Amino acid sequence: MHILPDPNATVAELLTPEAGKAAEFAAATAAASGILTIDLDALVANWRKLEKTAVPSECAGVVKGDAYGCGAGPVVKALLGAGCKTFFVATLGEARAVREVAPEATLYVLDGFFPYSGDEFARLNCQPVIGDLYELAEWDVFCRRTGWRGGAALHIDTGMSRLGLTITEAQGIVPRIVAGDHGITLVMSHLACADLVNHPLNARQVTAFREIAGQFAGVSASLSASSGIFLGPQFAFDLVRPGAALYGINPTPEADNPMQPVVDLKARIVQVRSVERGDTVGYGATWSARRPSKIAVLSAGYADGYFRAAGSSDGTRGAEVIIAGERCPIAGRISMDLLAVDVTDLPANAARRGMMATLIGDGITVDELGHHFGTIGYEVLTSLGPRYTRIYKGGDAKTENKAAEGEGLPTASAG
8 A cells, every 4th residue: 555755755756646646645544534445456356266166157247336335437447357348237327337437348237128218228338137028128119219239138037036027928038039130138037045055946946047048049148146156057057247246245155255355444533532330332321331441432333334233232242343453342322423442451552543443354344244234245335335535455546546536435546
């Protein structure tokens, strides 16, 4: 990472672009109440591991939800550099952001086609994932009217019961495939229980999808997202669509996490105070000191995506943060902008005003925090708020911050 310029440097040295960036980085982080660091090298390593696991299938990248809160622009550029050629987003708005940095990539929009959206699909050269016969009819009308031949994916429901044509509806489209010039570039489905290795629905879904996909001759097939990649080669088909695993979330929760952590989150200590035995901390007075205690107050709360559910009470232990290399428990409820931590067991002056405490990283995983939040790692990442200064580490980090600035996020660069 960049550090403060050398105080003994000459004026000429301080005016170099490198020193200017270092000074900018130092100023941005000095003013930050919290810092969210995204490791693009770890992200790329995760994609390559997933690609290798899924060989010979193509490995796409799911970058919906602003790349799971990590920033679609920098993430897509890093994955493009690694060789990723196909991306999935949820909405047309997300497709616009991806297309700005990936003009030649294949781009699918998972939420599908809506009336009057065809012109934008054509302008962006992206493909809807169609999961309803009405959608398909509207898409056909648009294509006939305009001559657009950009293609679309077809989503078939094999057991999720969320989006997708029924098996019977999909079979009704097979004659269209046989006739040729059908415009379908991908047939796909989605596993409901892929993170549960032995769940019987996995076998039923892969069997159903294999049977229906086999009738779509010449059309690529895709079933697996992150967890499905680890269920075995019979789940891979032609294309896999990892999302959460790219960002370090464990795709195999019944086993050790095979992915590298991508996100590190820190919040600044704004005050350290002493409380007497019996004093309470926070709203509702749910936590009381069992001994004379020292409390560090951090500048993060539920407005920043640090859920209120992670707080503690006299009868319930909450989440932990890391200060001075040690895990310290949260004391009391999480507020909108602040959380309190019991640092009594740390050495004197180990926790000081202005220091950074680690909320994610150094062994505290996104999945662990999701457990304390009463949710999953997906929601943790996508909830991390805009008040954090975002730092992109690895990859082409010196230019990635410009992408984040375009989204109105405070940023700084790291080498």
